[in-house]
Amino acid sequence: MEGTPVRHPLRRRRRPLLAAALCLVVAMAGIGPAAARPSADRGGNSEAEPEAKAKAETESETKTKTKTKVKPKQKGTAAGQFRNPVNTGPDPALVTHEGHYYIATTQGDALRIWRSPSIATLLTAEPHEVWRDSDPSRNRQIWAPGLYKATVDGAEHWYLYYTASDGNDSAHRMYVLESEGSDPLGPYHFKAKVADSGNDRWAIDGEPFEHDGKLYFAWSGERDDGVRNQLFLAPMANPWTLGGSRVHLPVDGNCPEVREGPTPIRNKDGRLFLTYSACDTGKPDYAVWSKSLPPGANPLDPAAWTQEPGPLFSRNDAAGVWGPGHHFFFTSPDGTEDWIAYHAKNTSAYTYDWRTTRAQRIGWTADGRPDLGVPVALGTPVDLPAGDPGPGTTALNDTDPQVTYTGNWNSGSQCGAQCFHGDDHWSEEAGATATIRFNGTRLALLSVKDTGNGIAAVSVDGGAEQRVDFHGSTRVGEQLQWVSPRLEPGEHTVTVRVTGEKNPESGAAFVSVDRAEVYP
Template identity: 35%
Template sequence: MKHFPIVLLLLSFLLQACNKKSSSQTNTQTGNTTVATFMNPLLSSGPDPWVYKKDSFYYYMHTLGNRIELWKTKAMSDLKNAAVKTVWRTPATGANSRNIWAPELHFIEGKWYIYYTAGASGDLNTQRTFVLENAAADPFTDTWVDKGQIGDPAAAHLFSIDGTVLEYNGKNYFLWSAHPSNTEVKQYLYIARMSNPWTLETARQLLSSSDYDWEKKGGTQWVNEGPQALKNVNGNVFVIYSASGCWTDDYALGQLSLKKDSDPLLKSNWTKHPFPVFSTYAANKAFGPGHNGFFKSPDGKEDWIIYHANANSGEGCGDLRSPRIQKFTWNADGTPNFGTPVQLFTAIPKPSGDK
């Protein structure tokens, strides 16, 4: 389960006030060098954040529940001042009329696509994955076309969320989280090859289930969700995913590594890291960090991760989760090193080339 709105007006007001103060752009003097800095969180609220960079612009989205909005900026560190546009609203009724979660913007085969999760009612078991298409050069313009539900037809009746796309060796693959059956409510990760941006060519194949104790926190509904593709300069492919219940402070990021030049549809070609690669760091006010994305700095020299986290323990799956970014590096073996979540309201050097 991804999103449980919390009406805490006082806390929200205080967080917004802090965010307005802390997110302002500053310059930090280091010796004889002035370093431009910013502070997390980027916004006071932003569950399931996503960033896509094309040309000189970054496009940002997050879960809003009843609509899809798109932010457009040249500087992720200054997201709070980005242009914002509502690009789609829910219909009054239908399969995609409720609980809009985790939208992602992708540019595929010359067109823009938004993959998102939605349901038909307040019953979260109706949640499925859907696609919107836009043929305009700028996703802020033109009309988005509803391409319908995307998924394995044989599993179309099952809970299905958090769709994303992996491009690998000239082919596109759809990755998402879903129940394995009507009777087993655990969330597994699945993968299928795509015939076009809104249709799957193959049946879904199991990619990951909860194998370790750290993936099983939060009761019997063991969770693997929010898969995101990541590649290094050598062509190695990783899937970074969120594990355990988002309603717990144990929500964390796990890592799958693909055997080089192998078939991504075969689970045996993926290796799971035995421990979380990014997790709660109470001292820095980062509880339940997860549902991440990745982007390059404006000059292309740095790798950055975006994720949401709560500022306090026990705040769960609601709107108190805020979007944060930080630079990450690579280990000698080519795997990503995300470090620990950085401190809130602390000056951080802007992404390289960010003016």
């Protein structure tokens, strides 16, 4: 184990990110010279990374990684493109099944799954609440869902693993639901607590994996000496029952305090890679590491595992991506591509807030190791997975001709990688407006939240206004702020009006316009 284990490290506080946020909140954050904005805004804020030095360092580090690059799709084969994020929550589990994507993320109070025929429309998909528990011992702090499909007694079921407590972190244990049929949306019923009956200790982030035809379970738990956030393995008698005692699996990491979120991926030769996240997830250095196991080896023998050099996936300061991890691997709808879903933040601040789920394609090195590449910036166009029906979405920037302004607005590029195309518009003048013209059926607004942001009024096609608070406890860019209702195909307008009002927590009343995602 690298470093000295920390006893009972500060555990991440995964705050609920309720689905209602998808339909309510609009974009905000002032971006401008220090003279025009409160001190918490752009100028001098350490969260305004990355600057030239950080970019140069990151580019230098990237050049030293001799990885095999993923081959781009042949021209004309992509059904379209999308931009991250694909969900506003952290700790994703994302699968493809019978022509749809399904994603579950940490929600805190319940288990919810989003379904969409295209990854491009996951962000605006409606949530399905598949489980809300009445048992007070396990109906709070519900974290880290995991989806696993298995056939039991000739019937196909989905097993939804999760971590929950009574509201006290020390009570966290792992549980699993079973679907009534083969639909990932359920309905589900409670199946079991997943625990080592002879050593029932604090446990989180459990996920099953198969090796040589046998089923095992991996999770992050507490050692006998009280040190938490360590990796453990155990055999499984079935998808809801451990079939033997747990084994501690020592692993390396770039920080000493946390080893969590184990998730498997296997290469074409059958070598198993148990990837995991290291470091406190609130830190910008949260990253993905791995140990590997050859075919025929015993997973319950720690000596059979090989520590892979790491990290495999880590912060990308130049792109404004910090703390990438707690991931899940999935395949494209046609089964030909490997992808990673992961959460990350668009701020380098030490915070558990603002973690959003992103997705990108991965590759393999010449010697058969997973090549996760580097996390791409929010707003970067990504080709849809192979077999995704598309057509994808398009984006409008705040400087595009389709966006017009009345009143006094400032604009600039001081927000760097936190903003789409490195720029945005902002205003505090009551009555100032920004109107976006688009051709489609829906529009989502993404922009910076900030401590100096206020309340806007948003309307569609000149209709009734909806008040949206752009304030955030930390400045962080390209957050989903508001989603329009579904509209008839054709030309529409969305108008953002500055009200000059703010909530009591905000230091100013700025409203900003950055990225508009247009759905055809």
